[in-house]
Amino acid sequence: MQQSEIQAVKQRFGIIGTSELLNRAIDIAVQVAPTDLSVLITGESGVGKENFPQIIHHYSHRKHGTYIAVNCGAIPEGTIDSELFGHEKGSFTGATADRKGYFEVADGGTIFLDEVGELPLSTQVRLLRVLEAGEFIKVGSSKTQKTNVRVVAASNLNMIQAIRDGRFREDLYYRLNTVPIAVPALRERKDDIVLLFRKFASDFGEKYRMPGIKLTDEAKVILTNYYWNGNVRQLKNITEQISVIEQQREISAQILRTYLPKDDMERLPALFSNGKGEQKSFNSEREILYQVLFDMKKDMNDLKKVVHEIINGQQPDNQQEEKHYPAKYIAANDGRINPTTVPGVVEYKSDKPSRDNKQYEDVDDVETYQDAEEYHEAEAVHKPLTLEDMERQMIKNTLEKHRGKRKAAADELEISERTLYRKIKEYGIE
Numbered sequence: 001m002q003q004s005e006i007q008a009v010k011q012r013f014g015i016i017g018t019s020e021l022l023n024r025a026i027d028i029a030v031q032v033a034p035t036d037l038s039v040l041i042t043g044e045s046g047v048g049k050e051n052f053p054q055i056i057h058h059y060s061h062r063k064h065g066t067y068i069a070v071n072c073g074a075i076p077e078g079t080i081d082s083e084l085f086g087h088e089k090g091s092f093t094g095a096t097a098d099r100k101g102y103f104e105v106a107d108g109g110t111i112f113l114d115e116v117g118e119l120p121l122s123t124q125v126r127l128l129r130v131l132e133a134g135e136f137i138k139v140g141s142s143k144t145q146k147t148n149v150r151v152v153a154a155s156n157l158n159m160i161q162a163i164r165d166g167r168f169r170e171d172l173y174y175r176l177n178t179v180p181i182a183v184p185a186l187r188e189r190k191d192d193i194v195l196l197f198r199k200f201a202s203d204f205g206e207k208y209r210m211p212g213i214k215l216t217d218e219a220k221v222i223l224t225n226y227y228w229n230g231n232v233r234q235l236k237n238i239t240e241q242i243s244v245i246e247q248q249r250e251i252s253a254q255i256l257r258t259y260l261p262k263d264d265m266e267r268l269p270a271l272f273s274n275g276k277g278e279q280k281s282f283n284s285e286r287e288i289l290y291q292v293l294f295d296m297k298k299d300m301n302d303l304k305k306v307v308h309e310i311i312n313g314q315q316p317d318n319q320q321e322e323k324h325y326p327a328k329y330i331a332a333n334d335g336r337i338n339p340t341t342v343p344g345v346v347e348y349k350s351d352k353p354s355r356d357n358k359q360y361e362d363v364d365d366v367e368t369y370q371d372a373e374e375y376h377e378a379e380a381v382h383k384p385l386t387l388e389d390m391e392r393q394m395i396k397n398t399l400e401k402h403r404g405k406r407k408a409a410a411d412e413l414e415i416s417e418r419t420l421y422r423k424i425k426e427y428g429i430e
Contacts, residue, residue, distance in 0.1 A: 001030060003023075006023050006027060006030075013051050013054060014051075015048070015051055017189055017191075017192035017196070018195075019184060019189030021189060021418065022183075022192070025182065025183050025184070028181050029055045029056050030059050032056065032179045033055065033056045033059035034060060036150055037178045037179050038151050038152070038175060038176050038178045039056060039151075039153070039179045039180075039181060040116075040153050040154070040155070040173075040178075040179070040180050040181070041152065041180075041182075041183060042155060042156070042180065042182050042183070043154075043182060043183030043185065044185045044231055045156045045233070046230045046231035046234055047183045047184065047185055047232060048231075049114070049156075049183050050069065050112070050114065052152075052181055053067075053069070053152040054112075056150075056152055057109075057110040057112075060150065062108065062109050062110055065109030066105060066107075066108070066109035066110075067109055067110050067112070068105065068110070068112070069111075070083070070084070070102055070111065070112065070113055070114065071114045072113055072115045072116055072118045072119050073115035074115075080119065080120065080123050081139050082095075082099065082101065082139050083102060084101050084102050084123065084126070085104075085126060085136045086098070086100045086101030086138040087099050087101075087138055087139035087140050087141075088138055088140035089140075090140065091138075091141070095139075095140065101136075101138065103130060103136055103147045103149055104145065106147075106149050107147050107148055109149065109150070110149070110151075111150070111152070112152045112154070113152070113153040114153075114154050115154070115156070116153040116154065116176065117155040117157040117159060117168055121167075121169065124169045125169070127151075127172060128175060130151070131151060131172075132175065134147060134148060134149075153176045159177075184418070185231055186232055188416075188418070188419070190224050190225070193224050193228075193235065194215070194220055196232060197215065197223060197235065197239055200236050201214070201239055201243060204243040205243060208244060211249050212249070213239075213242055213243050213246065213251050214250050214251065215251050216250060216253065218252065218253040219251050219253045219255075222257065223256060226260055238259050238260070241259055242256075242259055291387065294386070294387060294390070391423070395409070395413065395420070395423055395424065395429060396429055398412055398413055399424075399429065406420055406421065
């Protein structure tokens with residue numbers, strides 16, 4: 001689909017965001033709509049899965065038929081069969097009359113089964129028969145009835161795990177999952193978070209007849225990097241709270257933090273100073289580790305350079321000395337580095353003359369270099385790796401370890417398959 005067509009769909013159904021993952025989900029929904037294939041929509045609670053069956057119904061040839069949305073998790077197990085398939089009079093206590101079920105009422109239309117993973121196993125058998133043969137039997141009846149219904153299901157469960165646990169039938173899963181649509185979590189579409197906040201703030205300002213709230217730049221950073229376990233629903237809820245409670249209409253980071261649940265505060269990005277008065281944020285422990293390793297390698301390279309200058313009788317500049325060596329490594333008399341106190345550097349006697357008759361050797365690193373030119377040439381070869389290089393190599397090694405199996409690699413890296421796929425594409429890993 002063209003971007004203009006996707007934008008038209010968003011406007012019609014009130015979907016806000018520019019994420020590629022979101023656009024891809026909408027594109028699949030529109031493309032599959034003209035068919036009668038079953039669709040399974042997956043995603044965390046609160047991501048907006050309920051929009052996609054409506055898109056599918058609207059762009060299908062069933063758009064003039066009945067559309068029914070059923071929350072399977074909200075119907076008691078004892079009455080779910082009656083709700084979906086209907087019942088005959090007298091089939092159970094309280095059945096005082098015949099009743100049509102949703103599959104009979106929605107004949108020729110679309111049924112959206114939300115939280116389909118919560119269906120009892122007995123009901124799953126009935127649903128499988130509808131999908132395979134287009135027929136069902138009312139509770140308390142022996143007569144088979146036909147129905148022509150398009151089934152769109154959704155779940156926030158890990159369906160594969162539910163199958164392993166025996167809570168969901170594998171054959172039903174594959175019947176429902178003919179076309180999968182994955183709706184991204186809010187934390188996977190960070191550029192959309194501020195856009196959604198502005199829309200909600202404007203709506204609540206109009207609803208409660210007060211000026212809309214605005215965020216400071218620092219508050220926007222906090223909002224964008226928050227974990228959002230409840231996704232769009234949680235963001236909307238917090239925006240409404242702030243809109244009603246706060247008298248001050250410009251929301252600072254300090255005010256915003258009071259509304260964000262403390263449980264997910266630990267998932268906010270860590271802030272580190274680079275020593276120049278600037279701060280950098282990290283969204284995961286892995287990024288922090290990469291930065292620490294990068295800084296350690298850089299410090300080691302600087303240390304090698306200083307030690308090599310000492311060996312060759314050169315005077316390192318004072319700034320370099322003060323930056324890399326604590327006071328205990330500095331000789332008190334003239335500010336020079338005291339080689340006898342620097343770890344890894346020892347004084348020794350040699351028949352080979354050296355510059356300024358100073359003979360020191362770095363046992364671990366310097367003895368392989370014949371002169372300063374060779375040392376600097378080697379340094380040019382061993383440049384510090386960037387964070388991107390480290391991450392690319394880690395992903396590549398993990399994929400090789402699991403022989404290209406992305407799911408296993410994603411599990412070891414503790415990221416989603418979607419994120420791994422994006423990284424593979426971003427880094428051009430084959």
